[in-house]
Amino acid sequence: xxxxxxxxxxxxxxxxxxPGLGYGGPGHGDGASWLxxxxxxxxxxxxxxxAQARRSRWWNIALAxxxxxxxxxxxxxxxxxxRASSDASAATAQAMSMNQSRDDLDTQQRQVDDRRRAMDTAxxxxxxxxxxxxxxxxxxxxxxxxxxxxxxxxxxxWNAGKRGETANLAKTDGAAALADLDQKTTAVDKAxxxxxxxxxxxxxxxxx
Amino acid sequence: xxxxIVTPPQPTVRRRRRFSRGLLILLVVCLAGAVSxxxxxxxxxxDQTIAIKTRDEASSRRDAQQVASxxxxxxxxxTRRSDLxxxxxxxxxxxxxxxxVDLANQTMAVYRDIQRYAESLVPSGFNDAVNRANALIKDYxxxxxxxxxxxxxxxxxxxxx
Numbered sequence: 001x002x003x004x005x006x007x008x009x010x011x012x013x014x015x016x017x018x019p020g021l022g023y024g025g026p027g028h029g030d031g032a033s034w035l036x037x038x039x040x041x042x043x044x045x046x047x048x049x050x051a052q053a054r055r056s057r058w059w060n061i062a063l064a065x066x067x068x069x070x071x072x073x074x075x076x077x078x079x080x081x082x083r084a085s086s087d088a089s090a091a092t093a094q095a096m097s098m099n100q101s102r103d104d105l106d107t108q109q110r111q112v113d114d115r116r117r118a119m120d121t122a123x124x125x126x127x128x129x130x131x132x133x134x135x136x137x138x139x140x141x142x143x144x145x146x147x148x149x150x151x152x153x154x155x156x157x158w159n160a161g162k163r164g165e166t167a168n169l170a171k172t173d174g175a176a177a178l179a180d181l182d183q184k185t186t187a188v189d190k191a192x193x194x195x196x197x198x199x200x201x202x203x204x205x206x207x208x
Numbered sequence: 209x210x211x212x213i214v215t216p217p218q219p220t221v222r223r224r225r226r227f228s229r230g231l232l233i234l235l236v237v238c239l240a241g242a243v244s245x246x247x248x249x250x251x252x253x254x255d256q257t258i259a260i261k262t263r264d265e266a267s268s269r270r271d272a273q274q275v276a277s278x279x280x281x282x283x284x285x286x287t288r289r290s291d292l293x294x295x296x297x298x299x300x301x302x303x304x305x306x307x308x309v310d311l312a313n314q315t316m317a318v319y320r321d322i323q324r325y326a327e328s329l330v331p332s333g334f335n336d337a338v339n340r341a342n343a344l345i346k347d348y349x350x351x352x353x354x355x356x357x358x359x360x361x362x363x364x365x366x367x368x369x
Binding site: 056057059060063064066067070071073074075077078080081082083084085087088089091092094095096098099101102105106108109112113115116119120122123126130133134137140141144147148151154155158163166167169170171174175178181182185188189192195196199202203205206 | 224227228231232234235238239241242244245246248249251252253255256258259260262263265266267269270273274276277280281283284287288290291292294295298302305306308309312313315316319320322323326327328329331334338345352355359
């Protein structure tokens, strides 16, 4: 509210808590002034009241404090946002690193599994080669027994003086038994070669 | 009494009002900044939550993969130990088997002699060849017996821990 102070331009001291504000005409004090023409030719000065000035000042202080408070909140929120963003970036980087580590482990596991399967396959091949060698030797032994039987019969015929039958038996059954034994012995050779190859393959797989 | 004539405010008053307006504008700007910062903070916190969740999931998957990889490596180590035992246990039978094969080939050559003498009816050569064959057969049979024992032992090798 404005107050009208009329009369002579007598400066009056301002309130103690607002010493810069005083009553008077232009050039006096800090208050707003309204010049009022008076009938006597004197001027009436409408000045800002001390209470309004105080309110204005407190209002400015309150605004400034509020602005500072809001600014502090904004800065605090910005710091929080930046920290959270930094944490998010760090967590994302860690997640990517862990994903990469997991992929590496997965690749490593596949390689390990492949190697183990290769070794299992080589071991199975070695077992099979041993079985084939054993069987081929058994077959060769049977063929050998058969050939020995034929030769024993031939010897018996020879000893009985049946030379023609001896020669005939040797050329028929004997030749067939010998061919069979030759074939079985060749199979033994091949089985032995396969076994040696399987052993070498297992060693290669073992050395990785 | 005349109507009051309103004159423009004095410079000090204008400055104060300008200052007030400035403070108001600053306050509004600060409020806008605070709101923006709040939105940014909220978004960043959301991103942080998602990133941490993603990281934790990745960590769990990595740990699970580590367990699987360790298990696979353990299986491989077991297989390697087993294969090492097999390879070691096969060394002797392999040598014995090679000896048996050599004997079989030698016996085969003698059998060819026997067959030739039988076909040509040469008893002296026949008997001599049979004697050589018998000696080889005995050695061959002994070698096969030895091989059988060695293979039995190799079929259950002692796997080192």
